[in-house]
Amino acid sequence: MLKVELLRYTPEPDRLVAAAARLCYSAVGIDQILENMDSEQIQKLLNRIRESGHESPMEHASFTFGIEGVSRALTHQLVRHRIASYSQQSQRYVKLKPFDKVVPPTVANHPEAAAIFQETMDQIAASYQRLLEIGIPAEDARFLLPNACESKIVVTMNARSLMHFFEIRTCVRAQWEIRQLALAMREQVKKVAPLLFKLSGPTCETHGYCREGKMGCGRAPSLETLMSCFNKQ
Ligand SMILES: Cc1cc2nc3c(=O)[nH]c(=O)nc-3n(C[C@H](O)[C@H](O)[C@H](O)COP(=O)(O)OP(=O)(O)OC[C@H]3O[C@@H](n4cnc5c(N)ncnc54)[C@H](O)[C@@H]3O)c2cc1C
Numbered sequence: 535m536l537k538v539e540l541l542r543y544t545p546e547p548d549r550l551v552a553a554a555a556r557l558c559y560s561a562v563g564i565d566q567i568l569e570n571m572d573s574e575q576i577q578k579l580l581n582r583i584r585e586s587g588h589e590s591p592m593e594h595a596s597f598t599f600g601i602e603g604v605s606r607a608l609t610h611q612l613v614r615h616r617i618a619s620y621s622q623q624s625q626r627y628v629k630l631k632p633f634d635k636v637v638p639p640t641v642a643n644h645p646e647a648a649a650i651f652q653e654t655m656d657q658i659a660a661s662y663q664r665l666l667e668i669g670i671p672a673e674d675a676r677f678l679l680p681n682a683c684e685s686k687i688v689v690t691m692n693a694r695s696l697m698h699f700f701e702i703r704t705c706v707r708a709q710w711e712i713r714q715l716a717l718a719m720r721e722q723v724k725k726v727a728p729l730l731f732k733l734s735g736p737t738c739e740t741h742g743y744c745r746e747g748k749m750g751c752g753r754a755p756s757l758e759t760l761m762s763c764f765n766k767q
Pocket residue numbers: 614615616617618695698702703708
């Protein structure tokens with residue numbers, strides 16, 4: 535089962551990012567940037583950097599998550615996000631006896647598919663064990679392991695990168711498992727940085743258009759549709 539925990543984060547992320555923006559826009563020194571800012575001022579500064587695309591101040595706040603109960607299929611997608619740091623449980627050093635697996639709901643809810651899935655997993659687990667027993671190193675025996683194999687990973691992303699991650703991975707068209715993870719991560723950062731992540735999520739929610747093009751769910755017009763309406767005016 536998916537488990538996500540926000541392990542550590544930069545203290546007062548909303549205030550710190552606003553302070554970095556404040557330094558850019560006003561004649562204050564570093565002794566004053568964190569002082570005398572109420573939530574309204576913080577929100578104003580955060581809105582300003584978001585609206586103008588001046589997003590680099592968001593890089594000063596970072597968030598570290600512990601994640602487990604996810605598949606290797608998920609972690610492979612996750613680590614494609616390059617503006618982040620990762621530490622994943624190794625299949626070279628850790629012998630998986632037996633290995634836990636993530637079962638997609640479409641499989642779990644279909645008795646025949648669930649039986650095929652289970653049978654295949656049992657077969658793989660038995661063959662993996664057999665290879666270990668006859669002396670094949672774990673780093674080679676793991677070649678048998680499937681995408682369904684459960685994994686654990688620690689991820690650190692800064693707020694800018696997280697915003698991008700939430701934009702593409704909380705979309706209803708995103709693959710179900712990484713979407714579940716992105717929604718859980720967003721819920722947790724919203725508790726500690728409510729202003730920074732107030733307007734986070736897919737572009738249909740934050741900008742009123744869909745970036746999925748023909749694959750969109752129809753909830754919001756595509757950018758192409760919006761542009762053609764704009765160009766006709
Ligand atoms: C709907 C969907 C379908 C996908 N399908 C596939 C697929 O079929 N095959 C596949 O291989 N992947 C696929 N991906 C993964 C996708 O290509 C990205 O690797 C992944 O989403 C990470 O996004 P990113 O590169 O924007 O993020 P990050 O790596 O975190 O980068 C963040 C941003 O930094 C900038 N950046 C980072 N590195 C560079 C660079 N080298 N040059 C220029 N700018 C850079 C870009 O602006 C980028 O958006 C898919 C993703 C989605 C959401």
